[in-house]
Amino acid sequence: xxxxxxxxxxxxxxxxxxxxxxxxxxxxxxxxxxxxxxxxxxxxxxxxxxxxxxxxxxxxxxxxxxxxxxxxxxxxxxxxxxxxxxxxxxxxxxxxxxxxxxxxxxxxxxxxxxxxxxxxxxxxxxxxxxxxxxxxxxxxxxxxxxxxxxxxxxxxxxxxxxxxxxxxxxxxxxxxxxxxxxxxxxxxxxxxxxxxxxxxxxxxxxxxxxxxxxxxxxxxxxxxxxxxxxxxxxxxxxxxxxxx
Numbered sequence: 737x738x739x740x741x742x743x744x745x746x747x748x749x750x751x752x753x754x755x756x757x758x759x760x761x762x763x764x765x766x767x768x769x770x771x772x773x774x775x776x777x778x779x780x781x782x783x784x785x786x787x788x789x790x791x792x793x794x795x796x797x798x799x800x801x802x803x804x805x806x807x808x809x810x811x812x813x814x815x816x817x818x819x820x821x822x823x824x825x826x827x828x829x830x831x832x833x834x835x836x837x838x839x840x841x842x843x844x845x846x847x848x849x850x851x852x853x854x855x856x857x858x859x860x861x862x863x864x865x866x867x868x869x870x871x872x873x874x875x876x877x878x879x880x881x882x883x884x885x886x887x888x889x890x891x892x893x894x895x896x897x898x899x900x901x902x903x904x905x906x907x908x909x910x911x912x913x914x915x916x917x918x919x920x921x922x923x924x925x926x927x928x929x930x931x932x933x934x935x936x937x938x939x940x941x942x943x944x945x946x947x948x949x950x951x952x953x954x955x956x957x958x959x960x961x962x963x964x965x966x967x968x969x970x971x972x973x974x975x976x977x978x979x980x
Contacts, residue, residue, distance in 0.1 A: 821849070865893075902970060
């Protein structure tokens, strides 16, 4: 991929700054673009993530890389006391507007700005930790998994929803062509910037994929691991339980 979001050999700090600029640019129309790119299916996948989490009254949940808050709101609606955290102030501004407008009755929910690699919480603070479309954007994936484990209580559940890499090569080729050509067009039409949305393919090419993430979860100290393949592996939900 060409354009201003394709950088070879960049430092983790530069990558973090670049991703921050990206999300600041897309925040006002982030939810619209997600609906268009996925034909609205991302909402179903997020609901499935929340169902798998076991969120309910008495559960304390953390939604990392929460963006505009879709999963955070769903966890709260399921009854979990929820914190959504994201490093993008622009994304959190949208989440706070949604929070102000939501109907009362759901469990406690708050949004904080923070770094997924240095979460501002004590060890073993949460029963459930989720991260949706954020793991592949971290400058250090392994450090991110260790940090997610740190804030989970023993027996707590981690759930990761992200773009996947289909096992079947022809399907993977079709998928990557869609990301290469169609997604940037949607970005140009609705945000005036094709390069910003072309970043999805670049980040996915650098991402190890759902099966390698499963192995890294094992090495990091998670058990009872599961993998839900969506659309033939185009998307995936990795699940795992923290061992003591």
